[in-house]
Amino acid sequence: MADTNAPDRGRDIVIDVDLSKRTSELADKNLALLKAHGVRGIDVLGSVGSGKTTLIKQLVRRLKDRYAIAVIAGDITTRIDADRIEAEGVPVLQIQTGGACHLDGEIVRRALGRLDLDAIDLLIIENVGNLICPAAFPIGTQTRLLLLSVTEGPYMAVKHPVMVRQADVAVINKVDLADAMEVDVTQLADDVRSVHPQIKVVSIAARSGEGIDGVIAALEL
């Protein structure tokens, strides 16, 4: 038992490490590593069930003949998403975050160490379904794709400008359900642009594959 009542026991070591800063340094290192190996990294962010896995499957299907693709699937405990993507015939590295609700630079750094980066030119990372934590924990990719689905309602962009500003491409998914959800897709796209004028916005229905070519164009692939 430590005697916590002893007043002047021991000596102080000043650390002053900002762990949130350290995460951006880790992200910078990951990005440098990807660039050094000629790998283009895309971080796919979106709420739970917004359609990240469905979109990645569609992208892989259309791009696997032109690019050597690998996918990192972040999932809290299961391999379900990894298996779904692997069915498209590309290697998938599953990272079980073991309860953590986001991927971060450190987890991705370890994953990159397990991939043969020289054999890959496109790396797609499915982040864990969650928006606040990924916003705070950059993982170090060239591109951040934010997936919004009309089932999340019409106000996502207005209510959550921080995430929108950190993304390079915003994809509005499940437009097939827009009428049922009473969401005006054009208005939602305008809202996205009003908080982030430089962002590219694409509307899709990931399940049927409608609009996927527009995503590929926006990603300049």
Place this chain on the structure above:
Amino acid sequence: MHDVTAAQRIATTVLQAAREQGAERVERIDLALGAMTMLDPESLAFWLEQILRGTVAEGAEVEVEQLPLRVRCKDCAWEGEVEVPDDPIYHLMPFAPKCAVCGSDEIEVLGGDACVVRRIRVTGAAEDD
């Protein structure tokens, strides 16, 4: 769950510093926690204690200073503190601070977004007294 990851990172940082200093025990850990991190101090301290079991920092006293979110408005230049609502929705969506004067969300964060390991108190080795 956010809290567990943060606790793991803090533990790694603390144990690394302790090892570098040849410390035999870590008696105390001082943290500063910004409101914008959405970390819950009690839950963080709890997980930190669990993770540190069986290490030189087992049983260390954990002190958490909570720092408010401080912002500057890019539109009207107002500076001040913004309350971060205690709403679990902000674990799913980012919290977007707004200017208390003009309502703008073009905000620069001045402080309260960090999670800092400030210092640790250790015993053993490198003792020059």
